[in-house]
Amino acid sequence: MLDLDPFHFFRLTVGWVATIYATVVLVQTLWGWVVYLSGGDRYMTVVRRYLVLHALRLRFKSFWGDVLVCVLLCWVFVLIWMAHNAIEG
Amino acid sequence: MKMLPPAEGGGLPVVASPSAPVIVSSGSAPRQLADLPKDELDTLAEEYGLEPRRFKTPQELVAAIHGRRQLIASLDRAALVDVVRWGRRPVPVNATQEQLAFEILRIKSMRFDGLSERGLIALARLRGLETGPEDAVPVIVKRLKKTEGFWAKVNRKRRAVLGSIVSGLVGESESSKEYQFLPPQEQQGHGGGAGGAHVPPRDRSIKEEIEESGLFGGIAARVKKTADQYINQKLDDIESRIDRKLDEIDRRLAEWRDKEIANRLRILKITLWASVIVATCSLIYTYLKVHFGK
Numbered sequence: 407m408l409d410l411d412p413f414h415f416f417r418l419t420v421g422w423v424a425t426i427y428a429t430v431v432l433v434q435t436l437w438g439w440v441v442y443l444s445g446g447d448r449y450m451t452v453v454r455r456y457l458v459l460h461a462l463r464l465r466f467k468s469f470w471g472d473v474l475v476c477v478l479l480c481w482v483f484v485l486i487w488m489a490h491n492a493i494e495g
Numbered sequence: 496m497k498m499l500p501p502a503e504g505g506g507l508p509v510v511a512s513p514s515a516p517v518i519v520s521s522g523s524a525p526r527q528l529a530d531l532p533k534d535e536l537d538t539l540a541e542e543y544g545l546e547p548r549r550f551k552t553p554q555e556l557v558a559a560i561h562g563r564r565q566l567i568a569s570l571d572r573a574a575l576v577d578v579v580r581w582g583r584r585p586v587p588v589n590a591t592q593e594q595l596a597f598e599i600l601r602i603k604s605m606r607f608d609g610l611s612e613r614g615l616i617a618l619a620r621l622r623g624l625e626t627g628p629e630d631a632v633p634v635i636v637k638r639l640k641k642t643e644g645f646w647a648k649v650n651r652k653r654r655a656v657l658g659s660i661v662s663g664l665v666g667e668s669e670s671s672k673e674y675q676f677l678p679p680q681e682q683q684g685h686g687g688g689a690g691g692a693h694v695p696p697r698d699r700s701i702k703e704e705i706e707e708s709g710l711f712g713g714i715a716a717r718v719k720k721t722a723d724q725y726i727n728q729k730l731d732d733i734e735s736r737i738d739r740k741l742d743e744i745d746r747r748l749a750e751w752r753d754k755e756i757a758n759r760l761r762i763l764k765i766t767l768w769a770s771v772i773v774a775t776c777s778l779i780y781t782y783l784k785v786h787f788g789k
Binding site: 411413414417420460463464468469472473475476479480482483486487489490493494495 | 748749752753756757760761763764767768770771773774775777778780781782784785
């Protein structure tokens with residue numbers, strides 16, 4: 407008899423589906439940008455340089471609060487994962 | 496008078512830097528001038544302020560041009576700049592001594608107000624008078640006025656009257672703007688820029704322009720100058736408008752970039768919160784199942 411835990415089943419299914427979906431969308435988006443920006447004409451070179459310029463102008467101080475929260479949440483997530491493994495022995 | 500250096504190889508006159516007095520190595524210049532065709536020689540002579548018809552043979556004309564070159568080389572550059580400022584001639588700040596002299600030779604004005612003494616002496620020498628620092632200013636002015644021919648004087652007066660009438664009709668006041676040099680020119684060969692297109696002066700009044708160039712010449716120069724100013728002003732307006740638009744686009748793009756990054760970070764934060772909440776629930780569930788589920 408298959409011992410299927412509904413909660414674990416839901417959790418793992420959502421985790422896998424969401425991860426695969428997010429990965430596919432992210433790779434597609436990045437690939438689209440790479441193809442768009444790898445054009446060899448003069449205007450695309452200007453666009454590339456302009457994007458680099460905007461990236462250099464970006465100030466970390468504007469978003470440091472959100473970035474800190476994200477790092478802390480990742481850390482909490484890892485801690486919970488480790489606690490989970492510890493409980494299961 | 497400065498002595499010229501001995502002729503060296505090459506033969507082309509050597510032009511020194513604009514800040515220093517220009518020394519023209521003219522040892523082989525007469526021979527080169529003599530090789531020129533007559534019409535070119537005449538044109539060159541006119542540029543040097545000489546009347547070619549007064550010289551019977553080309554040799555005499557060549558000698559006169561050579562003498563004029565020596566005279567220009569011997570003149571003080573500061574005095575020439577004084578005359579250019581007084582005559583409001585458009586010259587670049589690094590113009591050679593010969594270029595300054597060519598511009599001065601185009602000045603026909605007989606009003607010497609505002610001209611320094613050294614400038615007056617330089618002008619007199621370029622107009623063919625033998626003067627020096629020992630001569631008094633009124634004497635030089637008197638001699639300069641004597642050199643002007645009768646008909647030239649009558650024509651000048653006639654043009655001055657016309658200029659006054661037109662100036663009165665137009666309602667233009669006397670220009671008193673500070674003299675400005677043209678942008679510096681690139682280094683080029685001897686006399687390269689002097690023989691080029693003659694740019695009308697920018698700051699002279701219409702009265703002075705008509706007095707120098709005649710009624711139609713003066714009005715045409717003024718119309719051209721006004722059109723140039725209008726076009727330049729419009730071009731400047733368009734340029735500044737484009738600059739403003741580009742700045743606006745740049746600012747909006749920067750705002751969009753910041754908003755986009757903030758939005759992505761918020762989505763990431765929500766996802767992480769959801770993951771942590773689900774993980775916590777899972778942890779509690781696992782704990783209960785391990786310790787109380789048996």
